[in-house]
Amino acid sequence: MKQYILTFFFLFITLISLSQSNNSKNKFRVTLNDLKMQSYEKDSTANALVIYEYGNSYVDRNDYDLRTQEKHKIKILSKEAFDEANIVLYLYNDGNNFERVKNIIATTYNLVENKVITTKLEEKDIFKEKYNDNYTLVKFTLPNIKVGSVITYSYTLRSPFMFKYKGWKFQSEIPKIYSEYRASIPGNWEYNIKLVGGKKLSVNESEIEKNCLEVGNGGSAHCGNYKYVMENIPAFVEEDYMTSESNYLAKIDYELKTFNSFDGTKKDYTKTWKTVDKDLKTDAKIGRQLNKSIKPEDYLSQGIINEKNKLTKAKLIYNYVQDNYTWNGEYKLFSEGSVKGLLKNKSGNASSINILLHNLLKASDIDVNPLLISTRENGFPTKIYPVLSDFNYLIAQVTVDEKTYLLDATDSYLNFGAVPFRCLNEYGRLLDFKKGSKWIDIKPNKISSVNYQVNLNLENDNLITGKISSKRTGYHALNIKKRYYPNPDKYISNLEDKFPYGEISDYETIHKDSESENFIESYNIEYIPDDTNSNIYLNPFFVTFFKENPFKLQERTYPIDFGYKDSYFYMLKLNFDESYAIKEKPTDLKLALPNNMGNIVFASTFNETSFSLSFRINFKSHIYTPDYYPYLKEFMSKIVDIQTNSLILIKRQE
Structure with a gap:
């Protein structure tokens, strides 16, 4: 059997000794000062304040599932913050395996006539409901909330999905005094890890723990143990003229790259763009629809087909798709058979309309390529490595006389060469199944x-x-x-x-x-x-x-x-x-x-x-x-x- 040593995949980590002391219990405990607090000096407008929060993710040494322990302590400063007492947990499932939550403990603390009154959450007030096919909600509301209350809640998440390693949001809509996250990752699992949001960590420590995970026949792995802390984190406040808040919230995200099994086999989860391009070319939801042969005469008038000027012809084809097919308001980038449904109903999602546009232009001998993008509200796609789930939209790029035009036929009011405002999200991935894909900028040329x-x-x-x-x-x-x-x-x-x-x-x-x-x-x-x-x-x-x-x-x-x-x-x-x-x-x-x-x-x-x-x-x-x-x-x-x-x-x- 083989022994695996952790490989480090991110640049911002400095390898230093990780302190073994854990004073999370003391920080989680509610104090008299917490209860007497009436405002937050660093943000007088705050309706609530996270005084302390703690997360600890690790692989259980007996069950080999992913565990995350969380603790949260929040001060309620005004009645506008009573919603902070409404907690919702999203538990993922793939139909066969399920995430679970255990040991939910929640308490409300109030100071009444110099006496501390505690009110505990009862188990009967914890509810579960189906959200969709992949998520179940666990919901509870802390009792006896008042202006001045301090609420605490903790729980343990159990997950069989190591590809969904628990990320951590240091920033939210309310300010935080202290946020700590610890992660222990066995060397079998190699992750791409990124720190988003541009905020500095006050503590950034790591160490290697030998033989943290052991299996039968002598197999074992070392773990990388990490400690991240941010302090005095301002509230994230949305304002006009911004893209998705997910681009800017201070957080840590994990993307599984490779799993090395104890039997010596290796499975790659994060691929190179060269591999992704090859897969997309034959994918039924993208490549096969883009490469489908169609006859222009089945769709276009003879006037359009016989047009000699390529730019004029491209504009006529673009106008044809605009005028004859209606967008149903859905994106659905990866949707098998979507073009077939569009042709039948004369209405369809954005990707199906633009794939049809692409195919008509290609069949008319016009240089065209599909462009995968993420809309403004969806966030920036990751550039470091391919993450197809980051993309939710497809448009077309046409090149005529060495000049390029971006096209989206979902909006009948758009002019040739313009894309909807929702698509102006900095960059996208241009697919070329012969030469290979590449990143291109998405910027309107005209003022x-x-x-x-x-x-x-x-x-x-x-x-x-x-x-x-x-x-x-x-x-x-x-x-x-x-x-x-x-x-x-x-x-x-x-x-x-x-x-x-x-x-x-x-x-x-x-x-x-x-x-x-x-x-x-x-x-x-x-x-x-x-x-x-x-x-x-x-x-x-x-x-x-x-x-x-x-x-x-x-x-x-x-x-x-x-x-x-x-x-x-x-x-x-x-x-x-x-x-x-x-x-x-x-x-x-x-x-x-x-x-x-x-x-x-x-x-x-x-x-x-x-x-x-x-x-x-x-x-x-x-x-x-x-x-x-x-x-x-x-x-x-x-x-x-x-x-x-x-x-x-x-x-x-x-």
Whole structure:
């Protein structure tokens, strides 16, 4: 029999002696100070606080299953945090084997008239229910919860699934003072291990324990024992302009790479991309559907088939799929026979629609490859090694005259070369079953823009009349097309509601269908401004780009991801006769982000018969690192202030 020594697979571990002392019992014990605590000094807004949590995962030496002991101690600081007392555990099963939870102990502590009152969870209040075919829920709620309560709960998870080694989340929606995780991994199991979230460990220790696991006939393995601690962990607060929180939460994840059996056999779980490419080529859910031979004449008109210009032909095929097949709202990347169902029902999941698009383009002799991606809410796919479960979506990449275009035919309002916002998740894996797959970036090349031009006249009766024209491009055009074309009357009605103190009329849009890349509209307006005696106060911004500052955190530790670069421009001209005069105008402003990554230019001029104003905003990157957050926060604050508080004082001449 063979003896296996642990191999280390991650770079952030430093091999040093692991302390044998374990004071988790003392830290888990509720103290008088815990009960008297009324707020958390490092975060005065916190509704609850994890004072202490502890996890310990190891392989049982008798049953050889994976055990995880967990302990949690939480302070309830306000009634908004009562949900922290609702505990839900997800237990996995594959139909034959099941995860189980044992030894659930939960207690609520309250300080009442200087006496500590404890209320224990009763076994009858622990419930189990089926969640889906692979998960069962175990649920319980700690009793007698009040503002000021301290709750503790502990349990042991037993799992037969070593491929699902227990990960650990150091960060959550509430702050934590102390979070400790210990892992003991026998050398038979080799894992890829990654620390996510960019937060530093306060303790990062490891040691080798010899012969931690023994089997019959002298077989044994050494274990790598690890101790990780994070302290004073801020709450993770979601804010606008971010991708999935799973990209940024501080945590440790495990992916089984290889299992070495005591009989000398070896099984690889994590493969190379070269191996994955080979497997995908013959996979019934992906490769066989992508390589299916189809006849263009069974789908396309002779006009499309006979088109000589390849780019024009690609666009016509793209429009054909858009117009004839409806997305059912599902992704279902790995779904056997999905294209067959799409052809039968004229409706199907995203992958089936884009596989059909791929096959029609390929059959029409157009250079096309499938692109596996993960949507923004699904998180970034792992780049270190192949994890197919990280992907949940498929689009197509077309190359014509050495220029590439990303295509997704699920949205009838999308233009050729654009993908839905949900797909703007940094990168994807381009499949090429002849040359091999590779990572490519997913970034819109064009800037999306919003432009307004407002021409007004101030009449002698103080009535302002004029015309507002606008043009939107890129994703800004896509968003408004989705609002306008399904119901133009409703769109115009909503537009009228935005002018409660004025009236709009003669609405026009240049485009009669949704195929244009731009959206251009115009309408007339009548407006009566505020006036006091002979003074008229006018806010020149009849349209605002941002109603409020979306950035409200004291500090943001994850990137600001807009998805695409964009710009905004507002220009106004107000004409009047000699009976009026401009007495005050807004203050001009120029502001730039560091490294010229964005800028604001606000300026106005006037003469005896007119007033002109221009306001330009540029975001020159689609993504900003957290270092830019305070600057973007100030940037947005200035934008909102300019749109809200820019008043023009117009005085009637005597």
